[in-house]
Amino acid sequence: MKRKAFICLVASFLTVNAFLPYTASCQIHKGRLIGVLSVQGAIYLGTFGGLYFLWYKNYPHARFHFFNDNNEWQQMDKCGHATTAYNISLIGYSSYRWAGMDQHQSAYYGGLLGFLYLLNVEILDGFSSQWGFSPGDLAANTVGAAIFLSQQLAWNEQKFTLKFSFHPTVYAGYNPGELGKNFIQQMLKDYNGQSYWISCNISSFLPHSSDFPKWLNADIGYGASGMTGAVKNIIEYNGQPTPSFQRYRKFFISADADLIRIPTNSPTLQLCLPIINFIKIPLPTLEYNTLKQFKPHWLYY
Numbered sequence: 001m002k003r004k005a006f007i008c009l010v011a012s013f014l015t016v017n018a019f020l021p022y023t024a025s026c027q028i029h030k031g032r033l034i035g036v037l038s039v040q041g042a043i044y045l046g047t048f049g050g051l052y053f054l055w056y057k058n059y060p061h062a063r064f065h066f067f068n069d070n071n072e073w074q075q076m077d078k079c080g081h082a083t084t085a086y087n088i089s090l091i092g093y094s095s096y097r098w099a100g101m102d103q104h105q106s107a108y109y110g111g112l113l114g115f116l117y118l119l120n121v122e123i124l125d126g127f128s129s130q131w132g133f134s135p136g137d138l139a140a141n142t143v144g145a146a147i148f149l150s151q152q153l154a155w156n157e158q159k160f161t162l163k164f165s166f167h168p169t170v171y172a173g174y175n176p177g178e179l180g181k182n183f184i185q186q187m188l189k190d191y192n193g194q195s196y197w198i199s200c201n202i203s204s205f206l207p208h209s210s211d212f213p214k215w216l217n218a219d220i221g222y223g224a225s226g227m228t229g230a231v232k233n234i235i236e237y238n239g240q241p242t243p244s245f246q247r248y249r250k251f252f253i254s255a256d257a258d259l260i261r262i263p264t265n266s267p268t269l270q271l272c273l274p275i276i277n278f279i280k281i282p283l284p285t286l287e288y289n290t291l292k293q294f295k296p297h298w299l300y301y
Contacts (some may be wrong), residue, residue: 033099040095040113048120059130067125067132072231074224074249078140079196081118085144086162087116087278093152094274103156108301112147115141159204161258163197163219165280166190174242175228194299195223197280199256215261219280221252225289246291254300256284 069077093110101109126133144162151158169192172179180186186193199217199298208210226245230233234242259273285300288295 014046016134019062028100033096033101036095036099040092044117048124051121051124055130056124056128059128062129064126065132067134067268068136069132070136073191073227074247076191076194076196076222076224078136079222081137081140081276082144082194083162083164083278085114085118085141086148087114088144089148090161093148099179104153107149107152110147110152114148120190143170155204157204159201161199161201161277163199163216163256163278163280165195165197165221165282167193167301169193169225171226171228171245174238175234177237178229182235192223192225192227195221195250195252195280197221197252197254197256199258199280201258201261203261208280214263215259217256217258219252219254219256221250221254221280221285223250223252224248225250244275248290250287250289252285252287252300254280255283257281 091110092113093106094233096109096227097103098104121139122137122141124132125131125137147160147162148158151160166187168183168186169190171192172186172190173180178189179192180189197219198221199219201217203210203214203216204210212246224247226233226247228242233245233247235244236242259277262269262273264270264273280301282299282301285297287295287297289295289299
């Protein structure tokens with residue numbers, strides 16, 4: 001995921017009122033709507049203000065230009081953009097429903113929020129000499145928002161959710177400037193340790209009378225490893241030679257939990273479980289990679 005897109009996702013999850021119970025009616029509560037829009041506006045300004053000082057301030061401005069980065073990082077960043085757009089759309093929908101909007105209005109505005117939120121990142125990139133407006137990122141943002149919107153309109157629920165997981169890797173140590181110098185930076189920067197998942201809720205396709213656990217999901221995932229550079233690996237860092245790693249893709253099958261569907265009477269859990277639902281639960285996983293290897297993992301995250 002682009003580091004900036006991931007920060008947008010994390011910041012958006014601080015919108016706590018997005019996960020309060022929906023109103024029973026479709027009558028808009030002006031106070032709640034004002035609160036939702038105020039919090040979203042504050043997060044928007046805070047996020048993009050932070051991005052400016054963390055990234056854009058350090059590089060010269062340029063005339064608006066395009067940049068094709070579709071061949072970078074084994075397309076892991078595109079998965080990150082789609083996942084971010086999807087989850088921001090879901091947050092927006094939940095917020096608008098809480099404010100009293102009807103389901104269709106909330107779905108359309110939520111999907112639009114996910115798309116426009118990241119469109120602003122692309123526009124800022126377009127005016128930076130370091131990056132550029134990426135049509136590939138725009139397409140990924142569109143796909144993520146569309147995955148949310150199409151399900152909400154068709155089923156009035158999310159049978160498929162997009163999730164994220166991360167684990168530290170050895171590769172960051174060979175290019176810490178690009179992949180991160182500590183755990184937090186590596187979670188944002190090291191694509192080798194990131195994985196992206198499509199999580200399917202099985203019970204949502206079964207009859208309501210089924211005893212199958214409502215919270216149990218089946219996941220397919222994607223990852224990549226062996227990358228110390230965007231397009232090709234570096235051969236030295238700070239004058240020191242780096243090992244030669246083979247770049248490869250990974251595909252996963254695993255189980256998961258849809259935390260929103262876990263029944264609980266605890267107000268604390270009702271608030272906390274949805275907030276972390278975009279994170280894939282570490283569980284036994286089967287990996288197949290482009291090195292033609294099958295690798296079982298007792299726990300993968």
